[in-house]
Amino acid sequence: MIETIYIEKKIKNHPRTKFILNKFKKSRLLEIDKYTEIFNKRSQNFRIQKANPNLILAHKNDGFVLPAPEGFGIGSSENFYFSHMFNCIYDCRYCFLQGMFSSANYVIFVNFEDFDISIKNVINKNINSKITFFSGYDCDSLALENVTGFAKHILPLFKQYPEVDIEFRTKSIQREPFMSIEPMKNVIMAYSLMPDLMSSSLDNKVPSISKRIKVISDLASKGWKIGLRFDPLIYGQDWKFLYENLLEKVYNSIPLESIHSVSVGPLRFPKKMFKDIFKLYPKEPLFTGPLSNSKDIISYDMKIEEEMSVFCKNLTLKYLDNSQFFRCFA
Ligand code: SF4
Numbered sequence: 001m002i003e004t005i006y007i008e009k010k011i012k013n014h015p016r017t018k019f020i021l022n023k024f025k026k027s028r029l030l031e032i033d034k035y036t037e038i039f040n041k042r043s044q045n046f047r048i049q050k051a052n053p054n055l056i057l058a059h060k061n062d063g064f065v066l067p068a069p070e071g072f073g074i075g076s077s078e079n080f081y082f083s084h085m086f087n088c089i090y091d092c093r094y095c096f097l098q099g100m101f102s103s104a105n106y107v108i109f110v111n112f113e114d115f116d117i118s119i120k121n122v123i124n125k126n127i128n129s130k131i132t133f134f135s136g137y138d139c140d141s142l143a144l145e146n147v148t149g150f151a152k153h154i155l156p157l158f159k160q161y162p163e164v165d166i167e168f169r170t171k172s173i174q175r176e177p178f179m180s181i182e183p184m185k186n187v188i189m190a191y192s193l194m195p196d197l198m199s200s201s202l203d204n205k206v207p208s209i210s211k212r213i214k215v216i217s218d219l220a221s222k223g224w225k226i227g228l229r230f231d232p233l234i235y236g237q238d239w240k241f242l243y244e245n246l247l248e249k250v251y252n253s254i255p256l257e258s259i260h261s262v263s264v265g266p267l268r269f270p271k272k273m274f275k276d277i278f279k280l281y282p283k284e285p286l287f288t289g290p291l292s293n294s295k296d297i298i299s300y301d302m303k304i305e306e307e308m309s310v311f312c313k314n315l316t317l318k319y320l321d322n323s324q325f326f327r328c329f330a
Contacts, residue, residue, distance in 0.1 A: 004028045004054040006038050006105075011059045016110040016149075020057060023147055027055070034058075039086070039103045047280045049104035050091055060109035064118035068134055071329030074188070074227065074261045076132040076165065080122055083138035084109055084150045090140060090171060091204035093284055094232055097138065099273030106144070112153045119157060123164055132165040133158075142170040145177075152177040155184065162186050167227060173207045173215045183223035188260045190227030191216050193250065195242035198234045202286060209246070213253050220258035231265030231328060233308045235289065235300050243312060251319040259320060264312050265328040266305045267291075274298040 005027045011017050012031060021029070032038060035058035068079035086107040087097055098104070109115075123131065135141040135154065145151050151168060155177065158166045167188040178189065194202070196209045220226050228250060230243070267286075269277065271293065278287050292301050299305065309327055316325050 002027045002055045003052065004030060006030050006032045006035070006054065006056045008032055008035055008056075008058045011057060011110050014059075014110050016112065017057050019149070020108065020110070020147055024055070032056075035107055039101070039105060039107055041103065044102045045280075046098050046102065046104045050098075053087070054105045056105055056107045058107055058109055059111050060114065064115045065122050065133070068137070069330035072134070073328070074132060074167070074263060074326050075323075076130040078126045078129045078131045079134065080131065081134040081137040082115055082119065083136055084112060084115060084148060085136065085139040085144065087138070088140045089143050090206045092171075092206065093202045093204065093281060093286055094234075094267060096269065096273060096277075098280060099269065099277040100138075106139075108144075108148055112150060115154070116157050119154075123161055130163075130165075132167060134167050134169060136169060140170050140172055141168040142174040143172040145172070145174045155181070155187070158186055159184060169227070169229060171203065171206045171212065173211050175215060175218065178219055178224055179222060183225075185225065187225065188227045189216070189219050189224050190229050192229045192231055193246065194230065194232075194234050195239075195246045197242055198236065202234065213250060216250070217254045220254045224258070225260040226254060226258050227260050228262045229265070230312055231263060232267035233264055233305070233312070234267060234286070235304050235308065239308065240311060243308070244315060247312060247315045251316075256319055259324065261324050261326060262312075262316050262320060263326040263328050264309050265330075266299055266309075268297050268299040268329070271296045271298055 002024050005024060007017060007029060009031050035056045038056055065080050065082045068081050073079040086101060087104060142151060158164065162185060165186045165188060167190045169190040171192050191212055193209060193212060199209050216226055281287065290300060291298050313325050
């Protein structure tokens with residue numbers, strides 16, 4: 001239940017605003033000039049707000065498509081991301097959004113058509129390069145699909161550009177619009193996974209790993225390409241046993257030919273972000289584990305990162321080709 005919805009005056013009559021408001025008939029509606037007056041307010045507490053976030057409907061003015069951070073990619077030479085939304089309905093303890101934004105309120109930018117224009121511009125400027133777009137870097141790309149309809153909106157655009165890849169990265173078990181349309185070869189349905197034991201204490205409000213594997217299996221059977229994202233890798237007692245179980249389970253649950261790529265990523269935070277997140281959850285065991293500080297990045301020791309990545313890679317190579325495995329550092 002969303003108690004209050006703030007609506008920028010500029011988009012109050014936008015058809016998508018009306019479409020979204022129709023789903024929240026009991027919410028209190030308040031008009032505002034700019035989303036930033038609510039979202040960027042000082043002295044907000046992300047943790048308190050996260051218990052009961054409000055929704056902000058806004059117009060995005062710029063920065064529709066941005067270059068992906070260095071070290072983020074699955075084989076293309078050019079990588080870009082876009083976010084139709086800020087923040088997430090889930091509450092993963094390691095989520096970088098809680099250190100990036102001061103507000104836990106959800107912002108949905110309703111002017112999807114401006115994303116379309118920017119995506120096309122980027123494609124035209126990089127016509128000779130292999131491009132991957134990542135949807136939803138500042139949110140979960142599909143968790144609120146039944147409210148926003150963003151994937152449903154953007155898929156037809158990518159149908160026009162079969163040589164350009166788009167990845168929807170999610171922890172949701174959202175099946176639509178994907179189960180109702182024909183699979184597209186340039187779409188990667190990417191799922192973030194970690195062993196059940198870790199997920200049940202860190203992936204708050206997120207569908208269980210077994211539910212995620214079921215959806216992966218259903219989408220793969222329908223013909224969609226799957227990305228497996230073991231990111232972040234979480235260190236702990238019995239991590240080898242737990243990751244081995246998880247990887248074996250996944251590789252034995254879905255048709256291997258449906259797997260587009262597998263990536264692993266370390267648990268890493270810029271120092272300032274780590275400080276802010278630590279302040280929110282000072283008793284969280286994840287943040288008091290064997291983390292080290294090097295070059296202003298808080299992460300596991302390089303030796304641990306390396307050992308975990310190599311372990312997952314070796315297990316993966318029992319099933320897949322080396323060219324399908326990636327290490328991400330962003
Ligand atoms: S699903 Fe992703 S975006 Fe959402 S809370 Fe978890 S880590 Fe953050």
